[in-house]
Amino acid sequence: MSLFIDLKYIHMVSVKLDRFQDKGNYLFNFRCPICGDSERKKNKMRGYLYRKDNDMFYRCHNCDHGTTLGKFLERVDHLIYKEYVMEKFVKKDDKPEPKKEPNPEYAFDFKPDFDKPARLIDNLMDRLDTLHSEHEAIRYANSRLIPESQFHRLYYVDDIRTLSQLNTKYTEALNIKQPRLSLPFIDRDGQLTGMALRGMRGEKLRYINLKVKENDLQVFGMDEVNTNKEIYVVEGPIDSLFLDNAIACVGTAFGKVDKLGLTYFTMVFDNQPRNKEVCNLIHKQIKLGNKVCLWPDHVEEKDINDMILSGLTTGEIQSIINANTYQGLAAELEFTKWRKC
Numbered sequence: 010m011s012l013f014i015d016l017k018y019i020h021m022v023s024v025k026l027d028r029f030q031d032k033g034n035y036l037f038n039f040r041c042p043i044c045g046d047s048e049r050k051k052n053k054m055r056g057y058l059y060r061k062d063n064d065m066f067y068r069c070h071n072c073d074h075g076t077t078l079g080k081f082l083e084r085v086d087h088l089i090y091k092e093y094v095m096e097k098f099v100k101k102d103d104k105p106e107p108k109k110e111p112n113p114e115y116a117f118d119f120k121p122d123f124d125k126p127a128r129l130i131d132n133l134m135d136r137l138d139t140l141h142s143e144h145e146a147i148r149y150a151n152s153r154l155i156p157e158s159q160f161h162r163l164y165y166v167d168d169i170r171t172l173s174q175l176n177t178k179y180t181e182a183l184n185i186k187q188p189r190l191s192l193p194f195i196d197r198d199g200q201l202t203g204m205a206l207r208g209m210r211g212e213k214l215r216y217i218n219l220k221v222k223e224n225d226l227q228v229f230g231m232d233e234v235n236t237n238k239e240i241y242v243v244e245g246p247i248d249s250l251f252l253d254n255a256i257a258c259v260g261t262a263f264g265k266v267d268k269l270g271l272t273y274f275t276m277v278f279d280n281q282p283r284n285k286e287v288c289n290l291i292h293k294q295i296k297l298g299n300k301v302c303l304w305p306d307h308v309e310e311k312d313i314n315d316m317i318l319s320g321l322t323t324g325e326i327q328s329i330i331n332a333n334t335y336q337g338l339a340a341e342l343e344f345t346k347w348r349k350c
Contacts, residue, residue, distance in 0.1 A: 011063055011064065011097065012035075012060070012063050012064070012065070014093070014096055014097045015064065015065040015078050015097075016035075016065070018078070018082060018089060018092070018093045018096075019037060019058055019065065019078070021089055022082060022085055022086055022089050023037075023039075025042070025085055025086055026039040026040070026042060026056070026085070027039060027040040027042070027046075028040050028052075028054050030054070034060075035059065035060035035065070036057065036058070036059050036060070037057065037058040037059075038054050038056070038057055039054055039056050040053065040054050040055075040056060041055055041056035041069040041071055041072060041074070042056065042084070042085055043056075043069060043072055043074045043084065044069060044071055044072035044074065046069075046071055047071070050135060052131075052135060052136075052139045053071070053132075054131070054132075055069055055070040055071040055132060056068075056069045056070075056071075057069070057070070058078065058081070064077070064078065065077075065078040066078060067080075067081040070132065078093075079093060079094065079097075130164060130191075130193055130201065133166065133171055133172065133174075133175075134164035134165060134166040134191055135164060135165045135166075135167075136160070136161060136163070136164055136165075137150060137160035137161070137163040137164065137165060138157075138160040138161045140165060144165070145165075145188065145209060146163075146165035146188075146190055146209065147160075149190060149209040150163065150190070153247060153314055153318070154314075154317050154318060155247065155250055155251075156250065156251070159250045162192070162193075162233070162250070163190060163191070163192060164190070164191040164192075164193065165188065165189075165190060165191065166188065166189055166191050166206070167188045168186045168187070168188070169183045169185075169186075169187050169188075169189055169206060169217070170183050170184065170185070170186060172204075172206075172219060175201075175219065175221045176219065176220060176221055176223075179219055182217075183217075183219075187208075187212070188209065188210075189206040189207060189208060189209065189217070190206070190207040190208075190209055191204050191205070191206055191207075192204060192205045192206075192207065192229050192246040192247070193229075194227050194228055194229050194231075194259070195231065195232035196225065196228070196231050196232065197231050197232065199232060200222070201221050201222075202220070202221055202222045202225040202226075202227065202228075203218065203219055203220040203221050203222065203225070203227045203259075204218075204219050204221070205217075205218050205219075205227075205229065205246050205259060206218075206219060207247070218259055218260060226258070226261075226262040226265055226268060226269065227258070227259040227260055227262050228256055228257065228258055228259070228262055228269065229246035229249060229256060229257040229259065230246075230249050230255060230256035230257060231256055231269070234254055234255070234256050235254055236270075236271060236272065236273075237272075237273075238254050238273065239254065239273045239274065239275060240254055240255065240256060240271055240273060240274040240275070241253075241254065241255040241256075241274070241275055241277050241327075241330065242255070242256055242257075242258055242263075242266055242271075242274050242275065242276050242277060243255055243256070243257050243258075243277045243278075243313060244257060244258070244259075244263065244277075244278060244279050244312070245257055245279075245312055245313070245314065246259070247314050248312050248313035248314050251313050251314065251317055251323050251326065252277075252313065252323065252326070252327060252330075253323070253327065255277075263290060264290065264293065266294075266299070267297070274299070274300070275300045275301070275302060275330065275334050276291070276294045276299055276300065276301045276302065277301075277302045277313075277330055278290060278291055278301070278302070279311055279312045280304040280308055280309075280310060280311055280312065281311060282304075282347055282348050282349045282350065283349045283350050284350060285350040287350075288348045288350045291303075291344060291348075292344060295335075295336075295337075295340045295341060295344055298336065298337065299336070300334050300335070300336045300340075301334065301335060301336070301340055301344075302330045302333055302334050303333055303335060303340075303343050303344060303347040304329070304333060304347075305329065305333055308329065313326060
């Protein structure tokens with residue numbers, strides 16, 4: 010009964026809580042009314058009401074304020090708080106019921122479930138579709154002609170140093186305050202495994218790849234791809250945004266596609282016939298019996314994003330890929346003509 014009353018009054022006060030969201034399983038998220046959360050980033054929501062045993066507690070992961078639900082209600086709405094006290098701690102015959110104050114220590118034990126990627130990412134970064142049109146990250150995405158329909162998959166981080174908390178081995182590597190475009194790697198179970206951080210200001214190191222789960226393959230797009238359809242497997246996360254049903258394998262993941270459990274897929278490497286490493290990777294996939302795209306001579310651009318910037322449409326690129334996909338002996342013969350390394 011005590012928990013039922015707590016939930017009742019949480020919903021009563023929810024109209025006063027900015028960006029209030031019921032996350033399920035007795036977890037509620039909103040902008041902290043104590044510290045106001047971030048004035049600059051209105052989408053930041055670091056206040057949480059959560060369950061501990063048979064009571065609800067409050068914790069803000071910005072100002073670190075933690076307390077019981079009752080004291081939280083008292084701060085937010087005194088009238089609702091008075092009703093809450095009367096209903097929870099006073100019997101109907103008006104005889105006071107012994108008040109069982111929950112242990113306030115609990116308020117400092119709570120940490121958000123960081124295995125749920127959307128909650129974790131949204132606390133550390135800003136999703137592109139929530140930013141204003143003149144924001145640096147939006148301008149960069151537009152300069153690369155990334156479709157606006159893909160903005161919900163991209164994030165902006167204003168200080169990459171904050172991301173070292175995802176994996177402490179990067180604490181020394183991420184030691185300079187620097188903004189980046191983030192492309193998170195989320196697996197089919199919805200777990201965050203890593204992310205690619207793309208420089209936007211001409212940085213010498215264009216990409217920083219950060220692993221959250223060391224032993225997982227670093228793949229962008231597994232959370233959205235339809236495994237019952239043909240999948241384009243490309244090298245660059247940004248390149249995958251221009252194709253229908255595509256993923257991007259980062260680093261060594263390209264050579265371990267067989268571990269992803271895919272049935273229908275085409276390997277689409279960058280157009281680098283003079284690159285010995287790329288040629289070796291393509292030849293390996295041909296030997297494994299996988300379908301590979303070998304770009305025709307009239308395509309001069311190195312990758313899909315460059316092709317888009319040169320004026321080709323998504324449909325035209327996919328048609329080129331489909332018309333130049335080979336497998337088996339045909340792939341061996343075409344590869345011999347294609348490679349120039």
